[in-house]
Amino acid sequence: MTEERSTPEADSTTPASPSAEKPARQPRPRGAGVAVLLAFVALACAGGAGLLAWQQQQASDLLSARLTGLDQTLNQQLARHATLDALAELRRDMDTLRQSLDDRQQALTQDTASRLDALRAELATQQQALDTLRALTGRDERLWRLGEIERLLTAAQTRLRLLDDAATARLLLQESDRTAMPLGGEALPLREVLQQAIAGTNGTHLDREGIALRLTQLAEALPELPRAKPTAEAIEAPPADGWWAQTKAWVGGWLHIERKAAPAPDRDPALAEATTRLLQARRALLARDTEQALALVRQTVETAHAHLQTGDARVRAALDDLADIAAELARPAPTMVDLTPAFTALRALRAAPAGVAPASGSSQGD
Helix, strand or coil, X not given: CHHHHCCCCCCCCCCCCHHHHCCCCCCCCCHHHHHHHHHHHHHHHHHHHHHHHHHHHHHHHHHHHHHHHHHHHHHHHHHHHHHHHHHHHHHHHHHHHHHHHHHHHHHHHXXXXXXXXXXXXXXXXXXHHHHHHHHHHCCCHHHHXXXXXXXXXXXXXXXXXXXXXXXXXXXXXXXXXXXXXXXXXXXXXXXXXXHHHHHHCCCCCCCHHHHHHHHHHHHHHHHHCCECXXXXXHCCCCCCCCHHHHHHHHHCCCCCCCCCCCCCCCXXXXXXXXXXXXHHHHHHHHCCXXXXXXXXXXXXXXXXXXXXXXXXXXXXXXXXXXHHHHHHHHCCXXXXXXXXXXXXXXXXXXXXXXXXXXXXXXXXXX
């Protein structure tokens, strides 16, 4: 400020020009000082204005920075509030879902309980119907087993007496023994009789169906087997005299006449009759007439030996098969198994109280 107020006239360090020293100094006019003063005031005002502007700019920047900080803080608060709102919304959704799940679980539990009650009611109804049926029929497990044993014994007896089928009868008797096994000690007499009957069916029995099938096959193959060649005795010899000698003498010997044996027919009547006998033996066997079947088979064997080539392998196989069939038919028939003691023991077991074994004498045939 001091340097602005100093003037050239007051500065002693400024050398005076030679031309100025010579003339005398004349006083300056007053308007120049005023102008200088006004200029200084203007400069001061300009500096103050600049300082004020700078201070305003600093204040504005500070305010702007504070506003930016407040804006960021506000945004953070808004984001926080938004997160809290989202969490609250998610919590409400979870509560709604949990409530829905609880409702569904409760409905499912009620439905399951109702179905279980319905099933229990249906089972109770079925059990009641079963009890009613048992009461009406009057058959418990013991009675059912006794009835089943009687049915099996009847089927076994039919197989033995009418069909001569000991193998199936043995299976039926074994099933009867297995059915009687759970009855315990009270069924021991019955099981002893059943075991004896099973042992009686183990003998060799005649397989009528199998032999009938073999007879059918032999009847079909017999006409196709090689036949025996006719012997010299079978060829008719020409007469020594008579019409043949007269004819030969009349011709005069110039014509040579040779008489040959007549050709064998395509079908041998004896073998055709043997085939018929085999079919008759098959029918007799299935009709349980074993003796007639055996006689017919033996006649067929004799015919086959006389009219077939015994040296041929097929003929020998057929003759061996016929011999085996004749041997099987000639075998003595096994003793028929008697199931009467089993029926007697069953009746005694049915009449005895449950759990009480009948007397041993009751198991014998009456």
